[in-house]
Each structure stands twice: as structure tokens, then as C-alpha cells.
Amino acid sequence: xxxxxxxxxxxxxxxxxxxxxxxxxxxxxxxxxxxxxxxxxxxxxxxxxxxxxxxxxxxxxxxxxxxxxxxxxxxxxxxxxxxxxxxxxxxxxxxxxxxxxxxxxxxxxxxxxxxxxxxxxxxxxxxxxxxxxxxxxxxxxxxxxxxxxxxxxxxxxxxxxxxxxxxxxxxxxxxxxxxxxxxxxxxxxxx
Numbered sequence: 286x287x288x289x290x291x292x293x294x295x296x297x298x299x300x301x302x303x304x305x306x307x308x309x310x311x312x313x314x315x316x317x318x319x320x321x322x323x324x325x326x327x328x329x330x331x332x333x334x335x336x337x338x339x340x341x342x343x344x345x346x347x348x349x350x351x352x353x354x355x356x357x358x359x360x361x362x363x364x365x366x367x368x369x370x371x372x373x374x375x376x377x378x379x380x381x382x383x384x385x386x387x388x389x390x391x392x393x394x395x396x397x398x399x400x401x402x403x404x405x406x407x408x409x410x411x412x413x414x415x416x417x418x419x420x421x422x423x424x425x426x427x428x429x430x431x432x433x434x435x436x437x438x439x440x441x442x443x444x445x446x447x448x449x450x451x452x453x454x455x456x457x458x459x460x461x462x463x464x465x466x467x468x469x470x471x472x473x474x475x476x
Contacts, residue, residue, distance in 0.1 A: 298323055305330045318353055328359050329371060336374060336407055343378050370401040377414045384418060391420045392427065399431050405439045413455050416462040425463060429456055 298316050301308050302323040310331060317327035328350070335342040350356035360380065363371045364387075373394060376384045388394040398411045412428050412435075420428070432455060436448055 302326060310334065314349065314353075318355065324355070324359075325362050325366075328355070328362075329368070332371065332374065336378075337404065340378075347379055369397050370403055373398050373401065373411060377411055377417075381417070391415060391418055391424045395424060395428055395431070399435075405435060409435060409455070413458060416459040417466075419466045420463060425459060428459065432456075 298320045301313055301316055302320075305313055305327065313327050314331060317324045317331070320327075331346060335346040347356065350359055360375065363375050364383075366372075372387060376387060376394065384391075384394065388397070395412065395415055398408060398415070401408060401411075409432055412432050415428060416425075429452075433452055436452060440448060
């Protein structure tokens with residue numbers, strides 16, 4: 286019998302899975318490892334949690350998935366599922382090489398991010414992260430317009446100067462990323 290053929294299940298797993306936010310993430314990750322039945326729901330929950338945390342936590346989550354042997358199956362479950370938000374996050378944080386396989390271009394990826402019904406900060410962060418790919422001018426313009434619209438609509442009571450500063454900082458990051466990527470691409474072509 287192989288390790289992957291062993292499956293544990295009990296009522297406690299059901300209880301934890303029904304109330305994930307009430308339990309420690311380490312415990313629920315262990316349950317995901319042991320319970321094939323609850324695995325997808327738990328890993329989706331944990332992925333969303335680390336996305337709201339920090340980039341380091343996202344990388345640590347991927348490392349835990351790889352170390353436990355769950356990464357490839359979880360990646361397949363996202364790719365075969367219908368959660369477009371998780372697909373965009375898979376591309377942006379874990380599998381950049383899959384972008385062209387899943388999305389016909391960067392604009393399609395950006396539009397999927399904008400359509401997601403997720404936390405505003407996470408949508409803005411994901412839009413910013415698209416700048417890790419070489420984008421055409423129309424896509425960059427679209428990203429900046431959507432970021433402005435989303436920020437001003439969701440934080441209309443905030444000081445406009447503060448919001449403008451946030452946008453300026455993000456736009457500088459986007460522009461610097463694009464400049465560096467295009468210079469690197471040009472350097473490779475001229476070799």
C-alpha cells in the first residue's frame with residue numbers, strides 16, 4: 286500500500302472543515318493532508334488566507350504544498366476548476382509559465398482579475414503583479430485606469446491626496462517593472 290492510498294476521515298475533520306476560520310492553519314493543513322475529501326476546500330481557504338497576508342507567506346505555502354507532495358494535485362485542481370480568481374493567482378504567484386497556456390494575452394488576464402469578486406486590496410495587488418510580464422501600452426493603460434477606478438470607488442471617503450500617492454507609487458512600480466523587462470528582452474535579442 287502506498288502513502289497516497291491512505292485516507293483518514295472522521296467527524297472532527299467535518300467540524301473543522303465547516304468552520305475553517307475558527308481553527309489554526311497548521312491544524313487544517315494537516316487535515317488537508319490526511320483527508321482527500323476535504324483537501325480542495327481547505328487548500329483553497331489557505332491559499333486565499335496567505336494571499337491576504339504577505340508574499341513570503343504565499344511562498345511558504347507553496348513550499349509546504351511541495352514538501353507534503355500536495356502541490357501538483359492542488360495545481361491540477363485549480364486548473365480543472367472554475368474558480369477564475371485562483372487561476373489568476375496560480376499564474377501570478379506560482380506558475381508564471383502557465384500564463385500563455387491559460388490566457389491568450391495579458392489583457393485577458395487583467396480582465397479576469399477585475400471581474401473577480403474578491404477583496405479590493407487583493408485585486409489591486411494582483412493588477413500590480415501583472416506588471417511582472419511584458420505588457421503592451423494598451424494593457425498598461427487599462428491596468429492603471431482600473432486601479433484608479435477601483436481605488437477611488439472603494440475608498441471615496443479617504444483623502445484624495447493619499448489615494449493619489451498610493452496610485453503614483455503603484456504606477457511607478459509598474460513603469461519600472463516594464464522598463465526593466467523590456468530592457469532585459471532587448472538585451473537578449475541583441476546578443
